[in-house]
Amino acid sequence: MSGPSLRKEDSHSSIHEAALYEAKELKDLFRQCLKDDKREQALQVAEVAVEHWETRTLKHAEAEEEGLYQEMVKENPGLKRLVTQLTRDHDLMRRVVERMKDMLLSGKVDERMAVHMETLILVDEIHNEDEMNKLLNSVQTKMVKYGS
Template identity: 70%
Template sequence: MSGPSLRKQDSHSSIHEAALHEAKELRELFRKCLEDGEKEKALQVAEVAIEHWESRTLKHAEAEEEGLYQDILKEKPELEKLVNQLTRDHDLMRRIVENIKMRLATQEPDYNMITLLDSLVIIDEIHNEDEMNKLLANSK
């Protein structure tokens, strides 16, 4: 069973928007650190960004998969394809976060990591739009 804030489109959207805004700020700070040649600070920002994605977006994703999506599928099984697509978005984000973590374990922060952070943002933006406009709008 999902919490009430996940079922309400406005509050759910606010959760997404806040997390995405923070992720974009961290990405920009990471880029600035690289531009300024501050590799150690860039490493710290990258670690915070990873923690952010894991504790905010991916924890939220887990709650959606275990609660909201299951509840919606019980009510509207015809939304299974959409739920599978949304779950795939979560899986892609998890894989990208793991990729960033592996890179940081073996190399210094670099501009390629910005591409990965941008990928997370793009996937999350599309995911959030689909969740609001296709899933929650159709599950009432």
């Protein structure tokens, strides 16, 4: 069962916005380290960025998949296609993070890592828009319609 904050658009949106803000800050810091030719610091920032994506966004995604999404489809089977798309977004983010981890293991801390960070941010932004506008909006509409 998902927590109540996952079903409330404002609360859920705040979770997304905070994680994205932090991801953007880490990406900017990483780029600055590259620009300043501070390879060791860039490596540390990249490690923190990977940890951030794993512990914040992807843990949140896991909670959505295990609770909220299943509940939503059970309540409204018409949302199955959308939930499949949202889950695919999560899978893409997981794959990009895995590539980042591989880059870290091989010591490849360069502009490609920044591109991966940008990709994660873009996919997450689009994902969050769809989740807010298509999935959670359907919950809010249903709640207003039925007086919940």
